[in-house]
Amino acid sequence: MTDTFMGFRRKNGTVGVRNQIAIIPSVFCSAKVAERIAYQVPGSVYFRHPVGCSQVGEDLEVTAKTLIAIGKNPNFAGVVVVGLGCERFSPYELAEGIAPANKMLETVVIQSEGDSLAAIQKGSKIAREMQQIASRQVREEFPVSELMIGLNCGGSDMTSGLIANPALGIASDKLVSQGGSSILSEITELIGTEDILARRAINEEVAENIRETIYRTEEKLRRQTQNSSNKDRTHLISTGNYAGGLSSVVEKSLGSMKKSGSAPFSGVIQYGHQPDQKGLFLLDSPGHDGEVSTGEAAAGAQIILFPTGRGTPTGFPGVPVIKITGNPKTYTKMRENIDINAGQVLTGDKSLEQMGHEIYQEILEVASGKHVKAEVLGHDEQFCVTRLP
Amino acid sequence: MENTINLQKAALVIDPSDNVAVALTDLKKGEECILRFNDREEKAVLLEDITFGHKLAIFDIEKDESVLKYGEEIGKMMVSVQKGSYIHNHNMYCERGMK
Numbered sequence: 001m002t003d004t005f006m007g008f009r010r011k012n013g014t015v016g017v018r019n020q021i022a023i024i025p026s027v028f029c030s031a032k033v034a035e036r037i038a039y040q041v042p043g044s045v046y047f048r049h050p051v052g053c054s055q056v057g058e059d060l061e062v063t064a065k066t067l068i069a070i071g072k073n074p075n076f077a078g079v080v081v082v083g084l085g086c087e088r089f090s091p092y093e094l095a096e097g098i099a100p101a102n103k104m105l106e107t108v109v110i111q112s113e114g115d116s117l118a119a120i121q122k123g124s125k126i127a128r129e130m131q132q133i134a135s136r137q138v139r140e141e142f143p144v145s146e147l148m149i150g151l152n153c154g155g156s157d158m159t160s161g162l163i164a165n166p167a168l169g170i171a172s173d174k175l176v177s178q179g180g181s182s183i184l185s186e187i188t189e190l191i192g193t194e195d196i197l198a199r200r201a202i203n204e205e206v207a208e209n210i211r212e213t214i215y216r217t218e219e220k221l222r223r224q225t226q227n228s229s230n231k232d233r234t235h236l237i238s239t240g241n242y243a244g245g246l247s248s249v250v251e252k253s254l255g256s257m258k259k260s261g262s263a264p265f266s267g268v269i270q271y272g273h274q275p276d277q278k279g280l281f282l283l284d285s286p287g288h289d290g291e292v293s294t295g296e297a298a299a300g301a302q303i304i305l306f307p308t309g310r311g312t313p314t315g316f317p318g319v320p321v322i323k324i325t326g327n328p329k330t331y332t333k334m335r336e337n338i339d340i341n342a343g344q345v346l347t348g349d350k351s352l353e354q355m356g357h358e359i360y361q362e363i364l365e366v367a368s369g370k371h372v373k374a375e376v377l378g379h380d381e382q383f384c385v386t387r388l389p
Numbered sequence: 390m391e392n393t394i395n396l397q398k399a400a401l402v403i404d405p406s407d408n409v410a411v412a413l414t415d416l417k418k419g420e421e422c423i424l425r426f427n428d429r430e431e432k433a434v435l436l437e438d439i440t441f442g443h444k445l446a447i448f449d450i451e452k453d454e455s456v457l458k459y460g461e462e463i464g465k466m467m468v469s470v471q472k473g474s475y476i477h478n479h480n481m482y483c484e485r486g487m488k
Contacts, residue, residue: 157442158411158441158442159442161459162401162403162411192463192483193461196461218485242477242478244442245411245412245440245443245477247444247456247476247477247478247481247483248463248464248478248481248483248485249483249485250461250462250463250464250483250485251458251464254458254459254461254463255459258459346413
């Protein structure tokens with residue numbers, strides 16, 4: 001008997017845990033129009049970003065792939081693409097990219113409509129209609145193998161590596177063992193763990209890919225810090241990390257890695273790409289909270305799991321972010337932002353195993369419709385498309 | 390929070406092969422603290438103050454010897470230290486991600 005959850009069936013065979021309308025600008029110039037459309041239709045979500053024009057090469061390509069992939073994420077019942085009309089990443093290309101997902105999809109272009117007010121009006125009518133159609137869809141039961149979770153963390157302290165991350169690892173293992181998917185990322189915070197992670201690869205090719213991905217990130221950081229005019233900007237480990245008791249990047253990485261439990265790695269995926277099978281994957285992204293969540297949502301993750309020792313309130317549009325803290329003091333202070341108090345392990349009230357099980361149960365509840373605190377409070381800061389130098 | 394008293398002088402040894410423990414609360418120089426292993430408890434006397442979340446040596450560790458936490462090397466010692474000493478970036482080093 002595998003565990004199940006109640007989700008929304010999509011025509012392309014994927015399953016959403018939310019049923020919202022996404023308003024996606026193809027370029028930063030149409031961001032406000034997209035935002036205003038979403039304001040007219042509460043329940044829809046918009047994706048503000050600073051990209052889509054004046055970019056070239058792989059940097060533009062990653063932007064294009066990511067925006068398309070966000071539109072295809074199964075949590076969205078429909079998408080309204082909002083373009084300006086002269087941008088380098090055309091709104092029509094964005095819509096064409098999303099089209100194979102076979103969901104409700106319309107494009108509004110400001111320069112074609114006349115002005116921003118006309119575009120807001122047209123987009124709002126479209127979104128209103130989509131939302132009414134989506135509102136008639138009911139949840140159905142699916143096996144947890146249809147779930148993909150993104151693993152991320154931010155505002156870490158020593159309780160993250162000690163408690164919250166290992167507890168999340170137990171939950172992740174439980175999902176993966178039942179055929180579900182999980183994504184580990186934050187490559188900058190995995191430096192030093194390459195051989196440990198590579199040992200968990202399903203074959204030598206994946207092992208080599210894991211090592212290469214981490215070495216490449218380390219080399220890129222070395223180049224970036226070489227010409228820094230401020231000597232204090234060269235350390236990858238932050239002042240707060242040192243104050244919290246972390247003495248090296250490797251120590252931080254070992255704690256970060258614990259989020260992925262002990263399941264085997266099925267592969268490495270590039271930013272803006274989706275895995276072609278189920279299982280545990282490594283996503284190539286720097287360890288920026290927003291860029292990681294965005295890459296994971298683009299990979300198809302319907303839920304993000306987010307341990308935070310020091311506490312952060314951030315969320316993601318249309319993709320629930322479950323906050324976990326291993327620090328009981330942080331939970332007490334940030335009760336309105338944190339969903340799970342894994343600090344109960346530190347106080348001796350629960351075992352790590354019990355905590356892992358509790359996180360897993362919360363994943364199923366959230367997948368079935370329970371709103372996380374970040375969703376209820378409207379936090380959506382984590383949408384940030386990664387940039388290439 | 391019945392366990393607070395028990396936590397006050399404890400440090401956790403995460404992996405059996407580790408040579409450091411993580412302080413579960415602020416520890417004071419001269420105090421005796423409980424070292425919590427997965428399967429047993431031992432004791433150590435603190436040679437220095439150690440803040441919550443920071444590390445102490447649970448054996449004598451020689452200069453250039455590996456510092457082991459999570460069963461893995463997180464750096465090497467710059468100097469030799471005795472059991473009960475505070476271990477942080479003032480006396481251990483790790484080249485990765487630093488330049």
